Amino acid sequence: MQKHSDEALVAYLDGELDAAERAHVEAWLDAEPAARDRLLALSDQAGLLRAAFDEVSSEPVPERLIAAARGEIAPLRGDGEVVVLRPRRSAAPVETRRWYVQMAAAAGLFGLAVGVGAGYLGGHTLAPAVPPADRQTETVATNTWLDNAAADYRLVVNAGADSMLDVPAGGEGNDALQKISQNLPQQQVRLPDLKPWGLTFRGARLVVVDGRPGAQLVYGTDNKAIGPLALIIGSTKQPDLAPTPGRRDDVNLLYWRHQGRASVLVGQGNIGYLWGIANDVAWQLDAI
Amino acid sequence: MSLRWNYGEQPVHAAGRVAPVSKRFSDQLIAVLPRLRRFAAGLTRSASEADDLVQAACERALAREHQFQEGTRFDSWMFRIVQTIWIDQLRARDIRKENGEIAEERLGSDEPVRRVEARLALSEVRRAVSLLPPDQRSTLMLVTVEGLSYKQAAEVAGVPVGTIMSRLARARVALQHLLHAGASERRSTNDAEA
Structure with a gap:
């Protein structure tokens, strides 16, 4: 590498130089204003580059890619084979979950859970094809839903959870749930128990989901890798949707729809934890 | 489902x-x-x-x-x-394209008129990246956007670290030229329209 070169400046910006090389570049920058201007331009360019592609990574991932990652759809340029799923077995879930939760808890819980990841995110079937126009409307609605979910989460976190809650939790939180449920037209809100994850229910807020009232359940924890978290549950008329990751700036979201219920788990922690917790939540909401 | x-x-x-x-x-x-x-x-x-x-x-x-x-x-x-x-x-x-060659396509050639300046700038960046030679484009994305170290990017690309360094520097310089050219062209068009 030439000492006075764009290569050196770029490597300097990327933190790829050793101490001696760094000192040499800094001496060069001290001596030549033109080099400083060039460094500044390159630095601005890096920020612009990241911004230009960031919106791609914060978009919801298309279902077809999630299905592909699970091996559930026919190859893109395949030989025309149709992929079908075996019929589901009905007995396994409870034991599997207990094994998973107990094992995670016994192992100090969280470190192990990240590697193991999402628990059950495996084998859902694909939703029936949706016409393009409907799909577009659905995408807009989903984006709005996620934007609101992220904004509601920030509101609670920034304000400090308790001051924003419509119904602070007392005891096990069932009273709070009952009060929130009274304000929801169509559904009884259930409270997933996330204590095995070290998450404590703090209270609930009324929010709007898909144009209808919904509940934002707020959980707190001392574990910065996980929380705080918010789970938003509402009703929806949109078709079922497999668990899908999303992102709004520094907020991670996992969202899904199932039998008229729309759920989104929101947090700023590790996405691996979110997958695991979302899986646990989905199981509990169906099982309770 | x-x-x-x-x-x-x-x-x-x-x-x-x-x-x-x-x-x-x-x-x-x-x-x-x-x-x-x-x-x-x-x-x-x-x-x-x-x-x-x-x-x-x-x-x-x-x-x-x-x-x-x-x-x-x-x-x-x-x-x-x-x-x-x-x-x-x-x-x-x-x-x-051959290494080091930049497609002859230029920024703004047949782009529809855009209304939002911020989005225009970001889409021009994406467009400028698409004009880089494939090796440079890939290296730029791996290091500058995805945040891989030079060593990690070298492993992904299957080339020595030195090659990553030079590809990256050439990409960044070319990108600077492309963005500058795009901005100049836009200014000329605006002046002409005025």
Whole structure:
């Protein structure tokens, strides 16, 4: 590498130089204003580059890619084979979950859970094809839903959870749930128990989901890798949707729809934890 | 559709061939999908092309799950698969440019008039990236956008670290020229319209 070169400046910006090389570049920058201007331009360019592609990574991932990652759809340029799923077995879930939760808890819980990841995110079937126009409307609605979910989460976190809650939790939180449920037209809100994850229910807020009232359940924890978290549950008329990751700036979201219920788990922690917790939540909401 | 996830069922092709997919492996794959899409968006010239590329990469990764070594970086392994498929596609289409050559297409040639300045700037950056030679484009995305170290990017690309350094510097300089040219052209057009 030439000492006075764009290569050196770029490597300097990327933190790829050793101490001696760094000192040499800094001496060069001290001596030549033109080099400083060039460094500044390159630095601005890096920020612009990241911004230009960031919106791609914060978009919801298309279902077809999630299905592909699970091996559930026919190859893109395949030989025309149709992929079908075996019929589901009905007995396994409870034991599997207990094994998973107990094992995670016994192992100090969280470190192990990240590697193991999402628990059950495996084998859902694909939703029936949706016409393009409907799909577009659905995408807009989903984006709005996620934007609101992220904004509601920030509101609670920034304000400090308790001051924003419509119904602070007392005891096990069932009273709070009952009060929130009274304000929801169509559904009884259930409270997933996330204590095995070290998450404590703090209270609930009324929010709007898909144009209808919904509940934002707020959980707190001392574990910065996980929380705080918010789970938003509402009703929806949109078709079922497999668990899908999303992102709004520094907020991670996992969202899904199932039998008229729309759920989104929101947090700023590790996405691996979110997958695991979302899986646990989905199981509990169906099982309770 | 059921939301009941992973009770052990595996995809079975209609012909009866079982395609075993490890849940843990597919979970890892799903977690890295947003970054794969971003990387692919930098390599290709349209969102649908990028998603096709990612889908093809998922399929190849599942078929070669046994080749992934535990303890190594999963994202780097996937970036490498995406890049390999992309290069194969470029070769198949016979549109790959020689190293160091920049496509003759220029910024703003047939772009529709855009109304939002901020979005214009970002879309011009994406467009400028798409004009870089494939090797530079890929290196730029891996290091500057995806945040890989030079060593990691070298492993993904299968080239020495020194090659990454020079590709990256050439890419950054070329990008600067392209963006500058685009801005100048836009200024000239605006002046003429005024």
